[in-house]
Amino acid sequence: MEINTMMNGNERVVSIKGRLDTLTSPELQPILIDAVKSGKRTVLDCDGLEYISSAGLRVLLMAEKSAKAANSGLIIRNVSAEIREIFEMTGFSGILTIE
Amino acid sequence: MNKYRVLYIGGDGEERDALTRILSSDHDFVSCASIEEAMRISLRETPDLFLVSRTADGASAEENVARLTDHKRLRNVPVIIVKGRGVGHEGIFDDRIVDTAETPFVDADVRHRVRVHLNIARRDKAMREQMEALSNGLLSSISEMVECRDENTGGHIARTSKYVMLLGMDLVETGAYGGALSSEDVERMARAAPLHDIGKVGVSDLILLKPARLTVDEFDAMKRHTLIGKAMIDRLLVDMPSQTYLTTANEIAVTHHEKYDGSGYPYGLSAEDIPIGGRIMAVADVYDALVADRVYRKAMTQEEAYRIITESEGAHFDPRVVKAFDRVFDMLSALSENANEKMAAI
CATH class of the missing domain: 3.40.50.2300 (Response regulator)
Structure with a gap:
Protein backbone atom coordinates (compact mmCIF):
# COMPACT_ATOMS: atom_id res chain seq x y z
CA MET A 1 0.00 0.00 0.00
CA GLU A 2 1.29 3.42 -0.95
CA ILE A 3 0.09 6.49 0.94
CA ASN A 4 0.91 10.07 -0.04
CA THR A 5 -0.20 13.26 1.63
CA MET A 6 -0.04 16.74 0.13
CA MET A 7 -1.76 20.10 0.39
CA ASN A 8 -3.85 21.34 -2.49
CA GLY A 9 -4.88 24.91 -1.69
CA ASN A 10 -6.90 24.63 1.48
CA GLU A 11 -7.45 20.90 1.16
CA ARG A 12 -5.35 18.11 2.50
CA VAL A 13 -5.20 15.29 -0.04
CA VAL A 14 -4.36 11.76 1.06
CA SER A 15 -3.80 9.45 -1.93
CA ILE A 16 -3.82 5.70 -1.57
CA LYS A 17 -2.69 2.99 -3.95
CA GLY A 18 -3.05 -0.78 -3.61
CA ARG A 19 -5.17 -2.82 -1.21
CA LEU A 20 -6.81 -1.46 1.93
CA ASP A 21 -7.25 -4.48 4.20
CA THR A 22 -6.33 -5.87 7.64
CA LEU A 23 -2.63 -5.59 6.84
CA THR A 24 -2.62 -2.06 5.45
CA SER A 25 -5.45 -0.35 7.37
CA PRO A 26 -3.25 0.28 10.45
CA GLU A 27 -0.91 2.32 8.21
CA LEU A 28 -3.66 4.53 6.83
CA GLN A 29 -5.60 5.00 10.06
CA PRO A 30 -3.30 7.44 11.93
CA ILE A 31 -2.52 9.42 8.76
CA LEU A 32 -6.16 9.88 7.83
CA ILE A 33 -7.34 10.58 11.37
CA ASP A 34 -4.58 13.19 11.86
CA ALA A 35 -5.54 14.78 8.58
CA VAL A 36 -9.22 15.21 9.46
CA LYS A 37 -8.38 16.33 13.00
CA SER A 38 -6.20 19.12 11.62
CA GLY A 39 -9.43 20.99 10.91
CA LYS A 40 -8.72 21.15 7.17
CA ARG A 41 -11.04 19.65 4.62
CA THR A 42 -9.57 16.27 3.72
CA VAL A 43 -9.83 14.45 0.42
CA LEU A 44 -9.10 10.73 0.25
CA ASP A 45 -8.03 10.13 -3.34
CA CYS A 46 -8.80 6.49 -4.16
CA ASP A 47 -7.53 6.57 -7.73
CA GLY A 48 -5.11 3.68 -7.15
CA LEU A 49 -7.25 1.78 -4.67
CA GLU A 50 -7.74 -1.77 -5.93
CA TYR A 51 -9.57 -3.42 -3.07
CA ILE A 52 -11.20 -2.56 0.24
CA SER A 53 -12.02 -5.03 3.02
CA SER A 54 -14.15 -4.60 6.13
CA ALA A 55 -11.05 -3.44 8.04
CA GLY A 56 -10.60 -0.73 5.41
CA LEU A 57 -14.24 0.33 5.72
CA ARG A 58 -13.75 0.66 9.47
CA VAL A 59 -10.90 3.16 9.00
CA LEU A 60 -13.11 5.25 6.72
CA LEU A 61 -15.93 5.19 9.27
CA MET A 62 -13.59 6.26 12.09
CA ALA A 63 -12.19 9.05 9.94
CA GLU A 64 -15.72 10.19 9.03
CA LYS A 65 -16.65 10.31 12.73
CA SER A 66 -13.49 12.29 13.58
CA ALA A 67 -14.14 14.65 10.69
CA LYS A 68 -17.67 15.30 11.98
CA ALA A 69 -16.36 15.91 15.48
CA ALA A 70 -13.66 18.27 14.18
CA ASN A 71 -16.09 19.88 11.73
CA SER A 72 -13.51 19.49 8.99
CA GLY A 73 -15.16 17.28 6.36
CA LEU A 74 -13.93 14.16 4.60
CA ILE A 75 -14.46 13.61 0.90
CA ILE A 76 -13.82 10.32 -0.87
CA ARG A 77 -12.78 10.90 -4.45
CA ASN A 78 -11.91 8.90 -7.61
CA VAL A 79 -13.55 5.68 -6.55
CA SER A 80 -13.55 2.83 -9.10
CA ALA A 81 -16.81 1.15 -10.10
CA GLU A 82 -15.98 -1.93 -8.01
CA ILE A 83 -15.21 -0.01 -4.83
CA ARG A 84 -18.30 2.15 -5.36
CA GLU A 85 -20.35 -1.02 -5.53
CA ILE A 86 -18.93 -2.16 -2.20
CA PHE A 87 -19.80 1.24 -0.66
CA GLU A 88 -23.32 0.86 -1.98
CA MET A 89 -23.82 -2.74 -0.94
CA THR A 90 -22.59 -2.06 2.60
CA GLY A 91 -24.58 1.15 2.97
CA PHE A 92 -21.40 3.19 3.36
CA SER A 93 -22.45 5.40 0.48
CA GLY A 94 -25.11 6.75 2.86
CA ILE A 95 -22.52 7.59 5.54
CA LEU A 96 -19.53 8.82 3.56
CA THR A 97 -19.34 11.77 1.21
CA ILE A 98 -18.33 10.26 -2.11
CA GLU A 99 -17.64 12.43 -5.14
CA MET B 1 -15.54 9.93 -26.15
CA ALA B 126 -25.23 -3.59 -22.85
CA MET B 127 -27.52 -6.60 -23.20
CA ARG B 128 -26.16 -8.26 -20.05
CA GLU B 129 -26.55 -5.05 -18.10
CA GLN B 130 -30.12 -4.64 -19.27
CA MET B 131 -30.97 -8.21 -18.32
CA GLU B 132 -29.42 -7.79 -14.92
CA ALA B 133 -31.13 -4.45 -14.31
CA LEU B 134 -34.43 -5.96 -15.38
CA SER B 135 -34.22 -8.99 -13.12
CA ASN B 136 -32.83 -6.98 -10.19
CA GLY B 137 -35.56 -4.38 -10.66
CA LEU B 138 -38.30 -6.96 -10.81
CA LEU B 139 -37.06 -8.79 -7.77
CA SER B 140 -36.60 -5.68 -5.69
CA SER B 141 -40.10 -4.49 -6.53
CA ILE B 142 -41.40 -7.88 -5.45
CA SER B 143 -39.53 -7.65 -2.15
CA GLU B 144 -40.71 -4.09 -1.63
CA MET B 145 -44.29 -5.18 -2.24
CA VAL B 146 -43.89 -7.76 0.50
CA GLU B 147 -42.52 -5.10 2.80
CA CYS B 148 -45.34 -2.68 1.98
CA ARG B 149 -47.87 -5.01 3.53
CA ASP B 150 -46.04 -5.03 6.80
CA GLU B 151 -45.93 -1.37 7.76
CA ASN B 152 -43.87 -2.08 10.84
CA THR B 153 -40.72 -3.06 9.05
CA GLY B 154 -39.99 -0.13 6.69
CA GLY B 155 -36.46 -0.35 5.34
CA HIS B 156 -35.78 -3.74 6.96
CA ILE B 157 -35.02 -5.37 3.62
CA ALA B 158 -32.49 -2.78 2.48
CA ARG B 159 -30.76 -2.67 5.87
CA THR B 160 -30.44 -6.40 6.40
CA SER B 161 -28.85 -6.80 2.97
CA LYS B 162 -26.15 -4.32 4.03
CA TYR B 163 -25.60 -6.11 7.34
CA VAL B 164 -25.22 -9.42 5.47
CA MET B 165 -22.61 -7.79 3.23
CA LEU B 166 -20.59 -6.41 6.16
CA LEU B 167 -20.75 -9.61 8.20
CA GLY B 168 -19.82 -11.62 5.11
CA MET B 169 -16.90 -9.37 4.19
CA ASP B 170 -15.51 -9.82 7.69
CA LEU B 171 -15.97 -13.60 7.55
CA VAL B 172 -14.07 -13.70 4.24
CA GLU B 173 -11.31 -11.43 5.51
CA THR B 174 -10.76 -13.43 8.68
CA GLY B 175 -11.01 -16.73 6.81
CA ALA B 176 -13.62 -18.00 9.28
CA TYR B 177 -14.97 -20.58 6.82
CA GLY B 178 -11.73 -21.19 4.92
CA GLY B 179 -12.42 -21.92 1.27
CA ALA B 180 -16.14 -22.42 1.89
CA LEU B 181 -16.90 -18.70 1.69
CA SER B 182 -15.59 -16.36 -1.04
CA SER B 183 -16.17 -12.67 -1.75
CA GLU B 184 -18.36 -13.71 -4.65
CA ASP B 185 -20.49 -15.87 -2.34
CA VAL B 186 -20.94 -12.93 -0.01
CA GLU B 187 -21.93 -10.60 -2.82
CA ARG B 188 -24.48 -13.17 -3.96
CA MET B 189 -25.85 -13.47 -0.42
CA ALA B 190 -26.22 -9.70 -0.10
CA ARG B 191 -28.08 -9.58 -3.43
CA ALA B 192 -30.24 -12.50 -2.37
CA ALA B 193 -31.00 -11.15 1.11
CA PRO B 194 -33.88 -8.84 0.06
CA LEU B 195 -35.92 -11.91 -0.84
CA HIS B 196 -35.61 -13.56 2.58
CA ASP B 197 -39.19 -12.76 3.67
CA ILE B 198 -40.82 -13.01 0.25
CA GLY B 199 -42.95 -15.92 1.52
CA LYS B 200 -44.83 -13.49 3.76
CA VAL B 201 -47.08 -12.69 0.78
CA GLY B 202 -48.61 -16.10 1.45
CA VAL B 203 -49.37 -15.34 5.10
CA SER B 204 -52.79 -13.91 5.96
CA ASP B 205 -53.01 -10.22 6.90
CA LEU B 206 -54.90 -11.26 10.01
CA ILE B 207 -51.77 -13.01 11.22
CA LEU B 208 -49.04 -10.87 9.67
CA LEU B 209 -50.52 -7.63 10.99
CA LYS B 210 -52.06 -8.94 14.21
CA PRO B 211 -51.30 -6.38 16.92
CA ALA B 212 -51.32 -9.00 19.67
CA ARG B 213 -49.45 -12.19 20.48
CA LEU B 214 -49.99 -15.01 17.98
CA THR B 215 -51.70 -18.24 19.04
CA VAL B 216 -49.84 -21.51 18.46
CA ASP B 217 -51.79 -22.17 15.26
CA GLU B 218 -51.23 -18.65 14.01
CA PHE B 219 -47.52 -18.92 14.73
CA ASP B 220 -47.41 -22.19 12.79
CA ALA B 221 -49.00 -20.39 9.85
CA MET B 222 -46.47 -17.57 10.21
CA LYS B 223 -43.58 -20.05 10.19
CA ARG B 224 -44.72 -21.26 6.80
CA HIS B 225 -43.41 -18.04 5.20
CA THR B 226 -40.04 -19.79 4.95
CA LEU B 227 -41.43 -22.68 2.91
CA ILE B 228 -43.71 -20.46 0.83
CA GLY B 229 -40.67 -18.28 0.04
CA LYS B 230 -38.73 -21.32 -1.08
CA ALA B 231 -41.57 -22.45 -3.34
CA MET B 232 -41.84 -18.98 -4.89
CA ILE B 233 -38.13 -18.72 -5.59
CA ASP B 234 -38.12 -22.28 -6.98
CA ARG B 235 -40.64 -21.03 -9.51
CA LEU B 236 -38.54 -17.97 -10.36
CA LEU B 237 -35.55 -20.27 -10.87
CA VAL B 238 -37.39 -22.21 -13.54
CA ASP B 239 -37.66 -19.02 -15.62
CA MET B 240 -34.30 -17.52 -14.67
CA PRO B 241 -31.88 -20.39 -14.13
CA SER B 242 -28.90 -18.16 -15.03
CA GLN B 243 -29.52 -15.93 -12.00
CA THR B 244 -27.36 -17.97 -9.63
CA TYR B 245 -28.12 -15.70 -6.71
CA LEU B 246 -31.66 -17.04 -6.74
CA THR B 247 -30.28 -20.38 -5.55
CA THR B 248 -28.69 -18.51 -2.65
CA ALA B 249 -31.94 -16.59 -2.13
CA ASN B 250 -33.72 -19.90 -1.91
CA GLU B 251 -31.40 -21.20 0.80
CA ILE B 252 -31.66 -17.97 2.76
CA ALA B 253 -35.46 -17.73 2.51
CA VAL B 254 -35.97 -21.23 3.82
CA THR B 255 -33.22 -21.36 6.49
CA HIS B 256 -33.00 -17.88 8.04
CA HIS B 257 -35.13 -18.98 11.01
CA GLU B 258 -33.15 -22.15 11.68
CA LYS B 259 -31.12 -22.05 14.88
CA TYR B 260 -27.58 -23.33 15.37
CA ASP B 261 -28.66 -25.71 18.16
CA GLY B 262 -31.41 -27.21 15.98
CA SER B 263 -34.37 -25.56 17.72
CA GLY B 264 -35.41 -23.35 14.80
CA TYR B 265 -37.85 -23.81 11.92
CA PRO B 266 -39.01 -25.06 9.42
CA TYR B 267 -36.74 -28.12 9.35
CA GLY B 268 -34.96 -27.98 12.71
CA LEU B 269 -31.55 -28.04 10.99
CA SER B 270 -28.50 -27.50 13.16
CA ALA B 271 -24.91 -26.23 12.88
CA GLU B 272 -23.20 -27.09 9.58
CA ASP B 273 -26.45 -28.37 8.06
CA ILE B 274 -27.70 -24.80 7.88
CA PRO B 275 -26.29 -23.07 4.77
CA ILE B 276 -23.83 -20.28 5.66
CA GLY B 277 -26.11 -17.69 4.02
CA GLY B 278 -28.95 -18.68 6.35
CA ARG B 279 -26.66 -18.43 9.38
CA ILE B 280 -25.47 -14.93 8.41
CA MET B 281 -29.00 -13.79 7.57
CA ALA B 282 -30.25 -14.98 10.98
CA VAL B 283 -27.94 -12.55 12.79
CA ALA B 284 -28.64 -9.67 10.39
CA ASP B 285 -32.41 -10.25 10.66
CA VAL B 286 -32.56 -10.40 14.46
CA TYR B 287 -30.17 -7.48 14.93
CA ASP B 288 -32.30 -5.27 12.68
CA ALA B 289 -35.52 -6.34 14.40
CA LEU B 290 -33.98 -5.30 17.73
CA VAL B 291 -32.47 -1.93 16.84
CA ALA B 292 -34.83 -0.51 14.22
CA ASP B 293 -37.51 1.92 15.37
CA ARG B 294 -40.99 0.53 14.88
CA VAL B 295 -44.30 2.32 14.63
CA TYR B 296 -45.46 0.88 17.95
CA ARG B 297 -42.23 1.00 19.90
CA LYS B 298 -38.85 2.69 20.17
CA ALA B 299 -35.92 0.51 19.26
CA MET B 300 -33.80 -1.29 21.82
CA THR B 301 -30.44 0.33 22.56
CA GLN B 302 -27.38 -0.88 20.67
CA GLU B 303 -25.93 -2.26 23.92
CA GLU B 304 -29.02 -4.34 24.65
CA ALA B 305 -29.09 -5.71 21.11
CA TYR B 306 -25.37 -6.49 21.31
CA ARG B 307 -25.90 -8.39 24.55
CA ILE B 308 -28.84 -10.40 23.22
CA ILE B 309 -26.97 -11.46 20.09
CA THR B 310 -23.68 -12.31 21.76
CA GLU B 311 -25.50 -14.26 24.51
CA SER B 312 -27.18 -16.39 21.84
CA GLU B 313 -23.83 -17.54 20.44
CA GLY B 314 -23.94 -21.28 19.81
CA ALA B 315 -27.65 -21.54 20.70
CA HIS B 316 -29.46 -19.39 18.15
CA PHE B 317 -26.43 -18.28 16.15
CA ASP B 318 -23.29 -19.75 14.60
CA PRO B 319 -20.39 -18.71 16.88
CA ARG B 320 -18.33 -17.63 13.85
CA VAL B 321 -21.02 -15.22 12.71
CA VAL B 322 -21.37 -13.86 16.27
CA LYS B 323 -17.60 -13.24 16.36
CA ALA B 324 -17.91 -11.39 13.05
CA PHE B 325 -20.86 -9.45 14.52
CA ASP B 326 -18.66 -8.47 17.46
CA ARG B 327 -15.89 -7.28 15.12
CA VAL B 328 -18.14 -5.23 12.81
CA PHE B 329 -20.55 -4.06 15.53
CA ASP B 330 -19.21 -0.49 15.37
CA MET B 331 -20.05 -0.36 11.66
CA LEU B 332 -23.44 -2.05 12.00
CA SER B 333 -24.49 0.34 14.74
CA ALA B 334 -23.36 3.37 12.71
CA LEU B 335 -25.46 2.12 9.79
CA SER B 336 -28.54 1.40 11.86
CA GLU B 337 -28.37 4.73 13.68
CA ASN B 338 -27.99 6.46 10.34
CA ALA B 339 -31.09 4.60 9.11
CA ASN B 340 -33.12 5.51 12.21
CA GLU B 341 -32.18 9.19 11.82
CA LYS B 342 -33.34 9.11 8.21
CA MET B 343 -36.63 7.43 9.15
CA ALA B 344 -37.22 9.99 11.87
CA ALA B 345 -36.59 12.80 9.39
CA ILE B 346 -39.34 11.58 7.05
Missing part, protein backbone atom coordinates in the same frame (compact mmCIF):
# COMPACT_ATOMS: atom_id res chain seq x y z
CA ASN B 2 -13.59 7.45 -24.10
CA LYS B 3 -11.38 5.13 -26.07
CA TYR B 4 -11.68 1.40 -25.63
CA ARG B 5 -8.83 -0.25 -23.83
CA VAL B 6 -6.99 -2.95 -25.75
CA LEU B 7 -4.43 -4.89 -23.72
CA TYR B 8 -1.66 -6.73 -25.56
CA ILE B 9 0.21 -9.50 -23.77
CA GLY B 10 3.32 -10.80 -25.52
CA GLY B 11 7.07 -11.01 -25.39
CA ASP B 12 8.01 -10.02 -28.93
CA GLY B 13 9.20 -6.42 -29.23
CA GLU B 14 8.64 -6.14 -32.96
CA GLU B 15 5.09 -7.42 -32.67
CA ARG B 16 4.39 -4.98 -29.86
CA ASP B 17 5.76 -2.03 -31.83
CA ALA B 18 3.69 -2.98 -34.88
CA LEU B 19 0.48 -3.22 -32.83
CA THR B 20 1.24 0.05 -31.08
CA ARG B 21 1.58 1.70 -34.50
CA ILE B 22 -1.60 0.09 -35.84
CA LEU B 23 -3.90 0.49 -32.82
CA SER B 24 -2.80 3.31 -30.55
CA SER B 25 -4.38 6.18 -32.48
CA ASP B 26 -7.89 4.68 -32.28
CA HIS B 27 -7.72 2.86 -28.96
CA ASP B 28 -6.26 3.09 -25.48
CA PHE B 29 -3.56 0.54 -26.34
CA VAL B 30 -1.56 -0.92 -23.45
CA SER B 31 1.08 -3.62 -23.71
CA CYS B 32 2.73 -5.86 -21.19
CA ALA B 33 5.21 -8.71 -21.36
CA SER B 34 3.83 -11.19 -18.84
CA ILE B 35 0.54 -12.64 -17.63
CA GLU B 36 1.26 -11.51 -14.07
CA GLU B 37 1.64 -7.90 -15.20
CA ALA B 38 -1.47 -8.25 -17.37
CA MET B 39 -3.52 -9.43 -14.37
CA ARG B 40 -2.32 -6.50 -12.29
CA ILE B 41 -3.17 -3.98 -14.98
CA SER B 42 -6.52 -5.50 -15.90
CA LEU B 43 -7.77 -5.83 -12.34
CA ARG B 44 -7.11 -2.14 -11.88
CA GLU B 45 -8.93 -1.21 -15.07
CA THR B 46 -10.84 -3.89 -16.95
CA PRO B 47 -9.75 -3.95 -20.61
CA ASP B 48 -12.33 -4.16 -23.39
CA LEU B 49 -10.27 -6.61 -25.44
CA PHE B 50 -7.19 -8.78 -24.96
CA LEU B 51 -4.65 -9.47 -27.69
CA VAL B 52 -2.67 -12.46 -26.49
CA SER B 53 0.55 -13.75 -28.01
CA ARG B 54 3.41 -15.99 -26.84
CA THR B 55 5.58 -14.73 -24.00
CA ALA B 56 9.29 -14.83 -23.24
CA ASP B 57 8.84 -17.75 -20.83
CA GLY B 58 8.02 -19.95 -23.82
CA ALA B 59 4.26 -20.14 -23.24
CA SER B 60 2.14 -20.12 -26.40
CA ALA B 61 -0.76 -17.74 -26.99
CA GLU B 62 -3.30 -20.43 -26.08
CA GLU B 63 -1.45 -21.36 -22.90
CA ASN B 64 -1.39 -17.72 -21.91
CA VAL B 65 -5.14 -17.38 -22.41
CA ALA B 66 -5.62 -20.35 -20.13
CA ARG B 67 -3.44 -18.58 -17.55
CA LEU B 68 -5.59 -15.45 -17.55
CA THR B 69 -7.26 -16.14 -14.23
CA ASP B 70 -10.95 -16.80 -14.41
CA HIS B 71 -11.75 -13.61 -12.55
CA LYS B 72 -15.34 -12.48 -12.80
CA ARG B 73 -14.33 -9.05 -14.07
CA LEU B 74 -12.40 -10.58 -16.95
CA ARG B 75 -14.79 -13.39 -17.78
CA ASN B 76 -16.55 -11.51 -20.56
CA VAL B 77 -13.55 -9.78 -22.08
CA PRO B 78 -13.01 -11.15 -25.62
CA VAL B 79 -9.58 -12.44 -26.61
CA ILE B 80 -7.91 -12.30 -30.01
CA ILE B 81 -4.85 -14.51 -30.20
CA VAL B 82 -1.80 -13.52 -32.23
CA LYS B 83 -0.16 -16.23 -34.31
CA GLY B 84 2.31 -16.49 -37.17
CA ARG B 85 0.70 -17.13 -40.53
CA GLY B 86 0.48 -20.88 -41.07
CA VAL B 87 1.21 -21.73 -37.43
CA GLY B 88 -1.42 -24.29 -36.46
CA HIS B 89 -3.82 -23.88 -33.58
CA GLU B 90 -3.18 -26.09 -30.60
CA GLY B 91 -6.65 -27.41 -30.14
CA ILE B 92 -7.01 -25.65 -26.82
CA PHE B 93 -10.47 -24.18 -26.80
CA ASP B 94 -11.34 -21.34 -24.55
CA ASP B 95 -14.72 -19.64 -24.85
CA ARG B 96 -13.07 -16.27 -24.57
CA ILE B 97 -11.05 -16.64 -27.80
CA VAL B 98 -13.06 -14.99 -30.54
CA ASP B 99 -10.54 -14.57 -33.35
CA THR B 100 -6.94 -14.79 -34.54
CA ALA B 101 -4.70 -11.99 -35.81
CA GLU B 102 -1.94 -13.38 -38.01
CA THR B 103 1.61 -12.12 -38.27
CA PRO B 104 3.07 -10.49 -40.25
CA PHE B 105 0.22 -8.07 -39.67
CA VAL B 106 -1.84 -6.51 -42.41
CA ASP B 107 -2.65 -3.20 -40.73
CA ALA B 108 -6.18 -2.76 -42.08
CA ASP B 109 -7.05 -6.35 -41.24
CA VAL B 110 -5.94 -6.05 -37.61
CA ARG B 111 -7.77 -2.74 -37.23
CA HIS B 112 -10.92 -4.26 -38.64
CA ARG B 113 -10.88 -7.36 -36.44
CA VAL B 114 -10.28 -5.35 -33.30
CA ARG B 115 -13.08 -2.95 -34.14
CA VAL B 116 -15.57 -5.72 -34.96
CA HIS B 117 -14.94 -7.55 -31.69
CA LEU B 118 -15.07 -4.38 -29.63
CA ASN B 119 -18.46 -3.68 -31.18
CA ILE B 120 -19.81 -7.13 -30.43
CA ALA B 121 -18.47 -6.99 -26.87
CA ARG B 122 -20.05 -3.59 -26.33
CA ARG B 123 -23.42 -4.87 -27.51
CA ASP B 124 -23.12 -8.01 -25.38
CA LYS B 125 -22.29 -5.94 -22.37
